[in-house]
Amino acid sequence: MSxxxxxxxxxxxxxxxxxxxxxxxxxxxxxxxxxxxxxxxxGTTVINDSTKERDRPGGAKPVGLRAxxxxxxxxxxxxxxxxxxxxxxxxxxxxxxSARNPMQLTxxxxxxxxxxxxxxxxxxxxIDSYRKLLNEALASNFPETAEYLHPSQxxxxxxx
Numbered sequence: 363m364s365x366x367x368x369x370x371x372x373x374x375x376x377x378x379x380x381x382x383x384x385x386x387x388x389x390x391x392x393x394x395x396x397x398x399x400x401x402x403x404x405g406t407t408v409i410n411d412s413t414k415e416r417d418r419p420g421g422a423k424p425v426g427l428r429a430x431x432x433x434x435x436x437x438x439x440x441x442x443x444x445x446x447x448x449x450x451x452x453x454x455x456x457x458x459x460s461a462r463n464p465m466q467l468t469x470x471x472x473x474x475x476x477x478x479x480x481x482x483x484x485x486x487x488x489i490d491s492y493r494k495l496l497n498e499a500l501a502s503n504f505p506e507t508a509e510y511l512h513p514s515q516x517x518x519x520x521x522x
Contacts, residue, residue: 390442397435404428 382388407428457467501508 386442386445387448390439390446393435393439393442397432397439400428400431400435404432 382391404425407424411425458464497511501511
């Protein structure tokens with residue numbers, strides 16, 4: 363009983379009903395899906411060939427055929443890649459090579475961005491609080507500067 367890959371990975375952000383993008387990028391995405399299927403088929407063939415089908419009569423080994431399918435997909439992807447100028451960050455490729463889960467990486471990076479955002483909002487609130495205290499102290503000690511230190515509501519709206 364062999365399993366085949368579904369039209370999308372379970373972790374994929376895109377649903378199976380969503381068509382690939384049109385044009386060269388869509389063709390490349392479909393070719394990558396074909397490569398994933400070919401790699402899966404090659405892996406299952408190798409496992410089957412090395413276990414229960416080892417002593418199959420006739421000696422026909424489908425591993426070579428599966429390997430040729432993978433090579434064909436890789437060649438097609440290389441040809442299509444010449445027409446695409448999308449740059450992929452090296453860190454993403456490094457993470458994939460290290461077999462790190464893309465969904466986990468995305469989650470970690472979003473959590474880190476949220477943490478940094480909260481930290482920065484805290485800094486902004488602290489600076490705003492300090493500015494208000496400083497303006498009050500300056501206005502009480504130097505009354506002639508009060509009109510410049512307390513912005514009107516119109517000035518605040520223009521800043522945001």
